[in-house]
Amino acid sequence: MRFSLLVTLFGVGAVLMAVAVVFMYGTDGSGEPRTPVEHGRRLFRLQGCATCHAIGGGISRGPDLAGLIPRLSARLTDTAYRNHLDSLQVARPDVYDFFAARYEHVLGVQGEERIKAWFAEHLRNPRFDHFTGLMPDYDHLTEQQVDRLTAFILTLR
Numbered sequence: 150m151r152f153s154l155l156v157t158l159f160g161v162g163a164v165l166m167a168v169a170v171v172f173m174y175g176t177d178g179s180g181e182p183r184t185p186v187e188h189g190r191r192l193f194r195l196q197g198c199a200t201c202h203a204i205g206g207g208i209s210r211g212p213d214l215a216g217l218i219p220r221l222s223a224r225l226t227d228t229a230y231r232n233h234l235d236s237l238q239v240a241r242p243d244v245y246d247f248f249a250a251r252y253e254h255v256l257g258v259q260g261e262e263r264i265k266a267w268f269a270e271h272l273r274n275p276r277f278d279h280f281t282g283l284m285p286d287y288d289h290l291t292e293q294q295v296d297r298l299t300a301f302i303l304t305l306r
């Protein structure tokens with residue numbers, strides 16, 4: 150009798166712990182559900198992005214991502230991006246052909262959608278339009294993780 154009571158208590162305890170873990174994971178610790186931007190900021194840290202990218206000062210092996218969105222917008226206008234791709238095609242026609250469908254994907258949409266499309270391709274393979282790039286692939290991310298990271302980087306203005 151005593152033993153089964155212990156087992157029951159243990160079971161209830163385990164369920165409560167599991168609920169607490171799920172609850173904590175889905176919130177910012179204050180009990181409020183995390184927004185996609187908050188999830189994205191957390192992923193930025195957990196996925197190691199922050200080890201290479203400072204945001205607004207500090208040591209940065211890769212580009213400092215402060216002011217990223219205006220910079221990307223300027224780089225991704227029809228003219229600027231096509232010029233960039235033209236020089237890639239001259240330098241490495243073989244690699245250009247290999248990634249051609251991805252350039253169409255980026256150029257096929259406008260405005261913020263283009264930034265999102267570029268960023269998704271950049272995460273899949275950062276060398277798709279920068280053959281000598283040093284950033285590692287993030288091909289393992291789920292669609293949801295990409296969406297959350299995207300929500301976060303869109304705040305970098």
Ligand code: HEC
Pocket residue numbers: 193196197198199200201202210211212213214217220275276279281282283284285287298302
């Ligand atoms: C090992 C270092 C490293 C890690 C880790 C890393 N990056 Fe990068 N990242 C770079 C470098 C270097 C570049 C410059 C382009 C290149 O060399 O590929 C870059 C470029 C970028 C750019 C374009 C910046 C610009 O101004 O052109 C973005 C956005 C970016 N990374 C986001 C991320 C995100 C998000 C993650 C995590 C999921 C991440 N990076 C992880 C090194 C890294």
